[in-house]
Amino acid sequence: MxxxxxxxxxxxxxxxxxxxxxxxxxxxxxxxxxxxxxxxxxxxxxxxxxxxxxxxxxxxxxxxxxxxxxxxxxxxxxxxxxxxxxxxxxxxxxTLPQPRVTHAVAEVTETNALGVARAVTDSLPVTARVLEDSDRLTALELQVQALQESLESLREALPGKLRA
Incomplete structure (x- = not known):
């Protein structure tokens, strides 16, 4: 029926x-x-x-x-x-439901964003005056490292929430 x-x-x-x-x-x-x-x-x-x-x-x-x-x-x-x-x-x-973001996650994200911005800003004067490719590569590696640290902090703040 x-x-x-x-x-x-x-x-x-x-x-x-x-x-x-x-x-x-x-x-x-x-x-x-x-x-x-x-x-x-x-x-x-x-x-x-x-x-x-x-x-x-x-x-x-x-x-x-x-x-x-x-x-x-x-x-x-x-x-x-x-x-x-x-x-x-x-x-x-x-309407698709919006994911909830906890205060702790927002705080960690903000802190990590500031750290990444600081790392990038600190590497800019070096990058600006660098003449050789190896120095530019080092500056990029520092930026990648800062992003990886930021990601790791987020993973620690969200145990069990992220998939590997």
Whole structure:
């Protein structure tokens, strides 16, 4: 049996009847089902809406896979569900989640950036007056070393977070 669909705010019922989700008939329909596919207007992608039981009653959640990972977004109780709310959920599920950066990581990154900038700046006068290729190579090696030290500090600050 195929999952029912809501397309542009219209319910396509199994018996072939079509009615608005934002109507008394739509609310009654929501009470009688456990899931449906919502196809939003515009560029947002379709997703599945499921009813789950919890403390205080039934709640609806939107589900969609993004970058191979299943994402879940709270939609509300049946009485709170509307086409506008489902469009809002579609938009939020269409946006890739941003990684969280902790204060410690930001601090280490800033400190390392200053160290790299200092190492590069310190090597610039040498590089500017260098006439031979070997001296330029030495200046570049110092810059690479400073970058490697910065990377190592970041790895230490994020144990278990980075892959080798």
């Amino acid at each position: 195929a999952i029912p669909s809501v397309v542009q705010g219209m319910v396509e019922a199994e018996d072939g009847k079509v009615f608005e989700l934002d109507s008394p008939k739509g609310q009654a329909w929501l009470e009688s089902i456990s899931s449906f596919r919502f196809e939003p207007v515009g560029g947002n992608k379709p997703y599945t809406v499921r009813k789950e039981s919890g403390k205080g009653g039934d709640y609806w959640y939107g589900y969609r896979k993004v970058a191979g990972k299943l994402h879940k977004k709270y939609a509300g109780k049946t009485s709170e569900l509307s086409t506008a709310k489902l469009e809002e959920i579609a938009k939020s599920l269409n």
